[in-house]
Amino acid sequence: MLDLEPLLRPRSIAVIGASTQPEKVGGMPIRLLGELGYAGRVYPVNPGADTVQGLRAYPTIDAIGEPVDLAIVAVPAASAPDVMTQLGRAGTRAAVVFTSGFAEVAGGAALQQTLAANAQAHGVQLLGPNCLGAMNLRARMFATFSPIPLTGVPPVGEVGLVSQSGAFGAYAFALAREAGLGLSHWVTTGNEAGVQVADVIEWLAHDPDTRVILTYMEGARDGARLRRALAAARDAGKPVVMTKVGTTAAGASAAQSHTASLAGEDAVYQAVFDEYGVHRAPTLEAFFRLGYTLARGRRPARWHARGGLPADAVAPVAIVTVSGGVGIMMADSAESLGLPLPPMPDAAAHALRTAIPFASTNNPIDVTGQVVAQPKVFLDALAGVARCGEYGSVAAFLAGGANAPRLWTELQQTVATLATEPESAPLLVSGVMDDEKRAWLESRGCLVFREPAHTMEAVAALAKAAAMEALASAPAEAHAPPAAIAPPDFPGHATALSEAEAMAWLAEAGVPVAALGVAHDADEAVRIAESLGYPVAVKLCSRTILHKSDIGGVVLHLKDAAAVRNAFARVQAAVRQTRDADGQPAHFEGAIVARMVRGWGEIMVGVRRDPVFGLVALAGIGGTAVEIFRQMAFGLAPLSRARARAMLAQSRAEALCTGHRGHPALDLDAVADVLVKVSRAAAALGDRLDTLEINPFIVGADGLCAADAVITLRHPG
Template identity: 80%
Template sequence: MQDLQPLLRPRSIAVIGASTQPEKVGGMPIRLLGELGYAGRVFPVNPGADTVQGLRAFPTVEAIGEPVDLAIVAVPALAAPDVMAQLGRAGTRAAVVFTSGFAEVANGSGLQHALATQAKTHGVQLLGPNCLGAMNLGERMFATFSPIPLTGVPPVGGVGLVSQSGAFGAYAFALAREAGLGLSHWVTTGNEAGLQVADVIEWLAHDPQTQVILAYIEGARDGMRLRQALAAARAAGKPVVIAKVGTTVAGASAAQSHTASLAGEDAVYQAVFDEYGVHRAHTLEAFFRLGYTLARGRRPARWHSPTGMAADAVAPVAIVTVSGGVGIMMADSAESQGLPRPPMPDAAAAALREAVPFASTSNPIDVTGQVVAQPKVLADALAGVARSGAYGSVAAFLAGGGNAPRVWSLLEQTVDDLASDPQAAPLMIAGVISDEKRAWLEARGCLVFREPAHTIEAVAALAKAAAMTESAQSPVAPAQLLSVPELPADAKALSEADAMALLLQAGVPVAPHGLARDADEAVRVAESIGYPVVVKLCSPDILHKSDVGGVVLNLSDADAVRAAFERVRRAAGTARFDGALVARMVRGWGEIMVGVRRDPVFGLVALAGIGGTAVEIFRQMSFGLAPVSRERARAMLTQSRAAALCAGHRGHPPLDLDAVADVIVNVSRAADAIGDRLDTLEINPFIVSADGLVAADAVITLR
């Protein structure tokens, strides 16, 4: 892990290119550090001035006479590599380079490489170039040229914010200040010639002042580094919220030109986020709402169902409302978030119906507008469900009732009692609440929202954070080791026969088959496995056999097999012909595609979804990092809707979804066993039949 102490907790700072004019890039950091209370020493470096903004100036960093922890570099791009070398010789430990004109512009990559090389050679930790800098709110350290802190800073808190974009970072700083969201650190990484967003995330994961991490990214050059950072945050129990842009071809192109990052395929990034429990935000509003939720909300405790449901199931939510219509809206949101809504427990339901006979106890629990006349009904309902043990969280819609004196008095007492009860489910409220009352509620872990659906989203986010912390602490079973035969160095693909053999060894069910070198042998193979059969061209040079007429289906006798063999041999043309694969014709009621491909950023990525010849039309795919776990494989089946094919319909029997998931696990392990040589592994289709999944075709290409 990169030690960011010199960058984020420096005891001394040198400003290279310091300006006597505070509004300039080289002058603003000195003004900020002086006016906003930085307690360390500041050394302006300017060969043309004796003093800078009231501080003694030095002609060079060496002239300071002692090493400094952090240097802020505001010099022209061409001078930056030489300055970096000077910093290294003077013992400087970290540097923030504001200067632009590097890899984000044409012909700037060489200059950025020179800068990075000097930093690495001399052991200087480099942030930037083309970045807006960094801040430590608790220590009043402002290594930035943005003037925004002069108009006010957010409170010191437990949220660390890191951004590849300086403009986004500045805007996010201002929004955090408006929202009163407490920040611990603020870092922008720019072109990432040295430190990456991942390095900052990992350091924040170990920082005792940071409890939640917010990150804006446009891409990642080192996918494994990002995975390592997200794993560290999950292990530390610190939720990560990421705003990832570049989700479309146009967006990815813009990200490439903006920060010289590799945007990659968005679905793969989503698979990474799913793997490590990252909360993804698609808007700025959601970015900060999730930060607020995770920083101030109470996570549900490990939930054990009183009805015997699995203890690791999603904790249900109780929706308590004064409006039936809004209750339905919240129930719709809960459904989309996958949150169960069991009805109100019998004792609490009976008490509510006795007080308000026309109340609904089904969940949403509608106490109706009668709360105006009987405010105690609301308080009793909230306390009853929160202490019932039947729910992980409680979401309440009060409309404007929270500002009514009689309602507020009872609500205040109820929230206070629940906050002191560790067994009570956390409570969240939607409605119109005054700022003073909202602050009081938040201080007791009761979040407040205007939008009712946001209350349900907060419940889901806190439940996810709790679940990911638990999963990070659970032991992971070691993956099965497979032996892969040595592959020829010049091989670009495996034949289908070799691919099927490898899959069979990995525990993947494949159709009974055999390789035939001539027509007579094809007949013998067909008769040994039983008709009907399929005959397929076997050539490492032709991967998509049906495109050249190299697949013949539904063969029911010897004459048909002989004719098919000759047909596929002709289809090979001038390509290598290894023979024909004769396989049993598998019949089922659906087709699933399962594969693994190498992503340039994250390595091997598994995919699963609706298969067959229309796979590129429907694009119902879900991704996971290979080798995948059974839990992730199940999620992939559900997200891609492939699970629906296994559920049984129109007289077809349902399949064991765990067994289907295990097939995906074994495919991913086979790909992992091939290792660095693998480019793609594709099984399309897996036939969905009464016997489970059966691989009817396999393609493995090599690097």
């Protein structure tokens, strides 16, 4: 982990390129540090001035005469690399470089490389260049040239905010202040020539002043670094809320397999976020709403993980409402989020029906507008479901009821009492009320929303956070290491395995595959077919022609020897009419004769090498229409069984295995184990693997059976 202490907790700060004019880039940090209460030492460095904004100025960093923790650099781009060298020699351990004109402009990449190399050579942690800086709210440290803190600073709190974009970071700072969301740190990383978003996440995961991490990210160059950071946050029980932009499939290149063309860039990022329990926020409003929820909300004691994955945890919720219509809306939201709605316990239901005969005691629990005349009945129902032990959370819709004096007084008594009972379920409220009432409820651990659907989203987020915190104290099942399988025998220059080689390799890894043999003439093809039993398929065997059906290299459902001979001749002729990369007739390596596999559905399973995150597995509905339906789920390889089960559910491939239309139901754990074995076989190939694709896996009474496989390779090294 990078040591960001001198960057984010500096005891002294030098401003290189300090300006006497506070509104300038080199002047604003000095003004902010002076006016907003920074207690450390500040050293302006300006060779042309004796004083800067009332502080003694120094001609160089060396003239200060003692090491400085942090340097704020506001000099022309061409001078910045030399400044890094000077800082290193003076013992400065970190630098924030505001200056632009580096890799974000044409011809600036080389200058940025020099800047980064000089900083690294001299042990300077570099934030930027082309960044808006960093803040430590608790230490009143403002290493930024943004004037926005002058108009007000958010309260000191437990939310760390890190952004690749300076503009987003400044806007988010203003919104946090408007929402009263307490911040611990605020960091923008700019061009990331040194410190990356991942480094800040990892540091905040170990920071005792931070409980929740809000992150804006456009992309990651170092997937291993980001995964390590997210793992650190997960293991520390600190939720990460992520707004990741750039959600198109532009990062996925069309290649020789469906695996490469289907796994778009955003799908891979989502697989990473799923793996580490990241809360994804599609909008700025959701970004801060989740930050508010996770920073202030009490975690439910009752929750369960769907499919065994803590990241998919849900909590049973009781909805108590004064409006049947809104209760239905909240129930719809709950269902879409997978939140269970257990019925009201009998005793509590009987008490409510006795008091209000026309109240609905199902869940949602509708006390109706009678709440105005009988507020105690509403509040007794609220307290009853909170205490009964059946629910993880209680979501109440008050409409404008909080503004009714009698209801508000009794609501305060109920909420204050429940706040002293740690075993009661957390309470979340939606309705219209003034800021004073909202603040009172929040001070007693009750989250408040105007939009009822946001209440349900908060319930889901808190359930997920509770599960991830439990995972931090009792680590989940670790990925088992790849099976010890000897790599298949192929030439070092090979770019692919033939289907026969791929199927043999998978069989050795424990993956069920169709029985087959390789024939080099028609007689041998007949002998193999008769040993396997009809019907059979005859397919081209080739390391260079991977999509065999495109050239007529696949013939299916052959029922006798004559059909096999004819199919062999057709496949051989198809190869002779195909040209290789040099324009010469393709070489005929033989034909695969495989037993036809019977079943009622097809699943595709693949593994591809992502340039950022390494091996990524995918699974979903397979067959010839795979690219039409594109119903895929993703996970980081090698897969755990829990992740494989979740992928089956997410992609709807699970539906083929659960006994529909009279077919027998399969053991889903056994199906998931097949996916795990495929992913481990891929991992065992190490850096040589480019893509592995099995399309289709036939779904039959005996489970899955691979009917075709493609493995492409990368050049050694």
